[in-house]
Amino acid sequence: AQKITQTQPGMFVQEKEAVTLDCTYDTSDPSYGLFWYKQPSSGEMIFLIYQGSYDQQNATEGRYSLNFQKARKSANLVISASQLGDSAMYFCAMRELRTGANSKLTFGKGITLSVRP
Amino acid sequence: EAGVVQSPRYKIIEKKQPVAFWCNPISGHNTLYWYLQNLGQGPELLIRYENEEAVDDSQLPKDRFSAERLKGVDSTLKIQPAELGDSAVYLCASSLGDRGHDTQYFGPGTRLTVL
Numbered sequence: 001a002q003k004i005t006q007t008q009p010g011m012f013v014q015e016k017e018a019v020t021l022d023c024t025y026d027t028s029d030p031s032y033g034l035f036w037y038k039q040p041s042s043g044e045m046i047f048l049i050y051q052g053s054y055d056q057q058n059a060t061e062g063r064y065s066l067n068f069q070k071a072r073k074s075a076n077l078v079i080s081a082s083q084l085g086d087s088a089m090y091f092c093a094m095r096e097l098r099t100g101a102n103s104k105l106t107f108g109k110g111i112t113l114s115v116r117p
Numbered sequence: 118e119a120g121v122v123q124s125p126r127y128k129i130i131e132k133k134q135p136v137a138f139w140c141n142p143i144s145g146h147n148t149l150y151w152y153l154q155n156l157g158q159g160p161e162l163l164i165r166y167e168n169e170e171a172v173d174d175s176q177l178p179k180d181r182f183s184a185e186r187l188k189g190v191d192s193t194l195k196i197q198p199a200e201l202g203d204s205a206v207y208l209c210a211s212s213l214g215d216r217g218h219d220t221q222y223f224g225p226g227t228r229l230t231v232l
Contacts, residue, residue, distance in 0.1 A: 004159075033218045035220070043206060043226045044225040044226065045160070045223035046223075047220050047223075050218065050220060052218060093159070096217065097217035097218065104162045104165070105162065107160050107161070108159055109158055109159055110157075110158075
């Protein structure tokens with residue numbers, strides 16, 4: 001069964017600094033997708049970035065990049081040049097691809113990020 | 118382009134009362150999902166629709182929860198009767214298709230409080 005682990009306690013970062021949010025996963029499916037979502041206090045889950053297990057390069061989207069280490073089963077999110085608006089909960093999620101329609105998106109418990117001015 | 122719309126945003130009811138949540142997905146998105154998010158946890162899937170067909174409702178507590186997506190567009194999730202433990206955020210999401218790499222886009226959620 002697929003599993004996502006996010007164990008960091010609340011994270012703090014100074015504005016304009018970079019921060020790494022950790023995510024490890026477990027799956028027996030060689031084909032899977034990894035997602036990161038941001039959930040501010042307003043409650044909406046905002047999609048940030050996607051990484052496929054067979055993608056050759058680490059995904060990047062603006063200030064977000066994914067440090068994908070397949071052998072270690074980790075998919076850490078790196079946020080560069082933190083902004084006050086980055087303060088939120090961040091969720092890592094995974095979906096196995098081989099099982100297709102029978103698979104579901106599984107989320108970790110999330111990490112709270114606070115950006116200090 | 119409008120995102121996923123949900124209403125109401127907040128709902129407070131007494132236990133044993135019925136409650137319903139409404140979701141309108143992104144235009145053109147065939148797949149619709151309902152998730153439950155408890156405090157301090159990630160969302161958990163309740164039900165997934167492909168057009169008007171519920172293709173995965175294995176996590177839906179069918180004794181009190183029901184859902185419908187009659188015309189394959191908007192959807193309603195109902196709880197009857199509500200229990201104290203149902204207090205949570207109910208999130209709706211949609212995607213173009215149901216391939217594993219299809220990104221799911223979420224609405225703002227409905228925060229339910231059962232007294």
